[in-house]
Amino acid sequence: MIELKSPREIERMHVTGQFVGKLLEELSTVAAVGVNLLDLEHHARGMIQERGAESCYWDYSPSFGRGPFRNVICLSVNDAVLHGLPKSYVLQDGDLLTMDIAVSIDGWVADSAMSIVVGTPREADLHLIRATEVALEAAIEAARPGNRMGDIEASIGEVAAEFGYTPNLEFGGHGIGRTMHEAPHVSNNGRRGHGMKLRPGLTIAIEPWLAATTDQIVFDEDGWTLRSADGSRTAHSEHTVAITEDGPLVLTRRPNERRPHEEASEQPQARLP
Structure with missing residues (x-):
């Protein structure tokens, strides 16, 4: 069942979303060569506790995974x-780090992810990250009343x-609101003009993620971590978005946050080596 949120409920989700955005931005400044992933985990725990928020990941037990998940953030490196x-x-020079987190404040959830390069970046990694960011912004622009889910996905x-x-x-991606995962599903590809009609009050997490040279994935032995099947690098960008009468x-x-159109333009035709 898809629940449409009232403007007041969207305001409450926005409070959570602003905290999630602040948390990710702070972690992106903490992440550096020589920093242990567990330091980032504990930094996130401290911020969540100080805010009086609740982690949506702690004790999360989906059909996959060897749960429950006993951490507050997903930290994915390179592939x-x-x-x-x-x-x-310990993060190494040039590592590509993805941070993904969802929290609840006063019963309302927000979910977001970002990828960064720690230390010296490779052009191919920046190209990959930018692809997810541009795709996310394009999907957000399509999240307007009267459009269809296929427009976002396409x-x-x-x-x-x-x-x-x-x-x-x-x-x-997925619906979101009172819980982390709600209907509907938001695919990372689709057909324009197809799928459910978008209505004000729909709140969704849009999350394009890509691997450099494959569309196949494999699970780590931990039952949680998903990697590119060929070991190529990966990136992931995500925002929680509300569809309103005035647009997304x-x-x-x-x-x-700097949006892709605010940065220097890049020719996307060819994947970099």
């Missing part, structure tokens, strides 16, 4: 892209193709 189980790993697939990537369709409202914008 890992989703559900990265925090472990004792926006992601089209940008991925322009950048030279093929999205995996096993895991994607991004609930998890980071305080100093």
Whole structure:
């Protein structure tokens, strides 16, 4: 069942989203060469506790995974892209790190993810990250009343193709609100003009993620961490978005987030080596 939220309920989700954005932005400044992933996990725990929020990941037990998940954030490095189980790993120069977190404040949830390069970046990694960011912004732009879910999904697939990537369709975005995962599913590719009609009050997490040279994934032995099947690098961008009468409202914008169109333009036709 899909629950449409009232403007007041969206305001409450926005409060949570602003905290999530702030948390991710702060962690992106903490993440550096020589920092252990467990330091990031505990930093996130401290911020959540101080705010009086609740982690949506702690004790999360879906059909996959060797649960329950006993951490508050997913930290995925290099070829890992989703559900990265925090472990004792010291970040190295050039590592591509994805941070994904969902929390609840006063019963309302927001979910967001970002990928960064720690230390010296490779152009190919920046290209991959940018592809997910541009795809996310294109999908957000399509999240308007009267459009259809396929318009959001096709926006992601089209940008991925322009950048030279093929999205995996096993895991994607989702409805969100009172819980982390609600209906409907939001695929990372689709057909324009198809799918459910978008209505004001719908709140969804849109999350394009890509691997450099494959659309296949494999599970780690921990039962949680998902990696590219060929070991190529990965990236993931996600925002919680509300569809309103006035258009899309991004609930998890980071305080100093720069959107792709505000940065120097990049020609996306060819994947970098």
